[in-house]
Amino acid sequence: xxxxxxxxxxxxxxxxxxxxxxxxxxxxxxxxxxxxxxxxxxxxxxxxxxxxxxxxxxxxxxxxxxxxxxxxxxxxxxxxxxxxxxxxxxxxxxxxxxxxxxxxxxxxxxxxxxxxxxxxxxxxxxxxxxxxxxxxxxxxxxxxxxxxxxxxxxxxxxxxxxxxxxxx
Amino acid sequence: xxxxxxxxxxxxxxxxxxxxxxxxxxxxxxx
Numbered sequence: 001x002x003x004x005x006x007x008x009x010x011x012x013x014x015x016x017x018x019x020x021x022x023x024x025x026x027x028x029x030x031x032x033x034x035x036x037x038x039x040x041x042x043x044x045x046x047x048x049x050x051x052x053x054x055x056x057x058x059x060x061x062x063x064x065x066x067x068x069x070x071x072x073x074x075x076x077x078x079x080x081x082x083x084x085x086x087x088x089x090x091x092x093x094x095x096x097x098x099x100x101x102x103x104x105x106x107x108x109x110x111x112x113x114x115x116x117x118x119x120x121x122x123x124x125x126x127x128x129x130x131x132x133x134x135x136x137x138x139x140x141x142x143x144x145x146x147x148x149x150x151x152x153x154x155x156x157x158x159x160x161x162x163x164x165x166x167x168x
Numbered sequence: 169x170x171x172x173x174x175x176x177x178x179x180x181x182x183x184x185x186x187x188x189x190x191x192x193x194x195x196x197x198x199x
């Protein structure tokens with residue numbers, strides 16, 4: 001039995017990537033609309049969004065942000081081992097396909113750690129913030145999260161196309 | 169209006185971006 005570091009990196013890359021993007025879709029397609037509805041229902045005697053923001057969101061964000069880091073590094077190590085890191089990121093020849101996927105993933109990683117997580121810490125009260133700061137943080141985190149959802153569509157197309165070709 | 173404000177707008181924008189970038193990369197790859 002031969003050990004393949006490439007296969008291991010690809011396997012972990014897929015698992016972490018599914019965790020990351022799965023939670024991204026959970027936030028955008030499930031949690032954000034659910035919190036909005038729960039907030040609107042609170043005045044009508046509903047339970048409100050407190051349990052979601054206290055018990056669900058911090059756990060989802062924990063897996064989300066660390067999975068994004070594992071995804072990026074396993075992908076980067078894979079490309080380095082294959083001597084494709086530079087040719088991918090400089091979009092050379094056939095490596096332009098995986099390279100464009102890698103660029104989109106890199107922008108998304110920055111959005112997670114540079115915009116979503118620091119602002120979510122204010123929203124969830126992990127760091128202290130005024131109501132005004134929280135409102136601003138909510139807007140930035142929301143737009144960064146929606147941007148990542150949009151970018152995930154071409155990102156996944158390019159990731160798959162590196163081995164299997166574009167759909168057009 | 170910002171297309172990212174709605175889920176459907178986000179998904180449509182993602183597919184448009186995928187097609188545009190796909191064509192650009194095809195050109196770069198010389199395919």
